[in-house]
Amino acid sequence: MGEAILAGLLHAQVFTPAGVHVTVRRPEPAERLRQTYGIAAGHDNAAACADADVILVAVKPQFMVELLDDDRMRAATSGKLVISIAAGVRLATLGAWLPEAKLIRAMPNTPCLVSQGMTVLAPGPRSGVEELAIARKIFAAVGRVIELEDKHMDAVTSLNGSGPAFAYVMLEALADGGVMMGLRRDVALEIAAQVFLGAATMVLDTKLHPAALKDQVTTPAGSTIAGLLTMEDGRIRSVLARTIQEAARVAASLGGPSKPEPHG
Numbered sequence: 231m232g233e234a235i236l237a238g239l240l241h242a243q244v245f246t247p248a249g250v251h252v253t254v255r256r257p258e259p260a261e262r263l264r265q266t267y268g269i270a271a272g273h274d275n276a277a278a279c280a281d282a283d284v285i286l287v288a289v290k291p292q293f294m295v296e297l298l299d300d301d302r303m304r305a306a307t308s309g310k311l312v313i314s315i316a317a318g319v320r321l322a323t324l325g326a327w328l329p330e331a332k333l334i335r336a337m338p339n340t341p342c343l344v345s346q347g348m349t350v351l352a353p354g355p356r357s358g359v360e361e362l363a364i365a366r367k368i369f370a371a372v373g374r375v376i377e378l379e380d381k382h383m384d385a386v387t388s389l390n391g392s393g394p395a396f397a398y399v400m401l402e403a404l405a406d407g408g409v410m411m412g413l414r415r416d417v418a419l420e421i422a423a424q425v426f427l428g429a430a431t432m433v434l435d436t437k438l439h440p441a442a443l444k445d446q447v448t449t450p451a452g453s454t455i456a457g458l459l460t461m462e463d464g465r466i467r468s469v470l471a472r473t474i475q476e477a478a479r480v481a482a483s484l485g486g487p488s489k490p491e492p493h494g
């Protein structure tokens with residue numbers, strides 16, 4: 231996720247390669263990042279933060295405590311904007327580790343890789359208009375950005391962070407139906423993906439309620455209403471809504487210290 235944001239930032243020229251210092255744990259990815267992006271890449275987090283104006287933290291949630299609850303990091307981040315994208319790690323927890331930092335919690339998603347991401351920002355009490363503007367600029371380089379309060383971030387982690395995985399399952403299932411009815415797999419997938427893209431763009435651009443858009447394509451006694459009723463028979467709405475509820479419940483526990491390593 232960190233690399234997706236980095237690539238978007240460099241592509242959109244929000245920063246130049248000379249203005250970026252990345253840290254990772256192992257030497258191999260550091261070398262690859264240096265070669266690929268022409269940026270500085272090393273292992274000393276506190277030294278990199280001491281030189282930086284803006285710090286983006288993109289490690290797994292369970293590694294956050296050992297990284298941030300540290301005197302060198304407290305000193306290196308004092309008075310600076312620190313943006314965390316870790317799922318489940320609340321602003322209050324971040325604030326306890328880094329009391330002098332200007333904190334913003336962000337929840338992006340993987341479509342940031344293709345500049346179609348969605349990021350929700352939750353500013354901490356020490357972050358003001360200036361810090362939010364910087365964070366907006368960073369994540370606008372890889373997609374849409376909105377702001378919400380921290381209390382909504384578990385729901386956002388589910389709907390936005392995990393949402394693409396849920397959409398892939400729906401997309402694949404629709405393509406399966408096309409294959410069942412004789413379409414080639416690659417053709418069915420292309421059609422299904424473009425249908426998702428088109429439908430999503432209709433919702434965003436027209437600002438119409440999805441139910442109104444659905445009604446526009448539902449001819450009396452036609453094929454669309456036949457398919458829609460089959461979806462309702464399968465209780466698809468409650469299954470999808472409960473999917474978001476369950477993922478949000480798990481997201482709320484991700485920042486804890488002794489969980490098994492979560493995989494997204």
Ligand SMILES: NC(=O)c1ccc[n+]([C@@H]2O[C@H](COP(=O)([O-])OP(=O)(O)OC[C@H]3O[C@@H](n4cnc5c(N)ncnc54)[C@H](OP(=O)(O)O)[C@@H]3O)[C@@H](O)[C@H]2O)c1
Nearest residue numbers: 231253254255256259288289290291315316317338339391
């Ligand atoms: N994946 C998603 O869809 C998604 C969406 C929203 C938010 N997030 C959040 O994004 C964060 C990263 O997730 P990810 O899937 O991108 O994880 P990832 O692929 O494991 O990447 C984590 C990176 O952090 C580096 N790292 C780990 N410990 C470090 C340390 N102590 N010092 C310096 N670098 C360290 C790793 O370096 P090495 O490669 O050297 O180990 C690796 O480059 C998570 O907190 C997650 O909750 C993910």
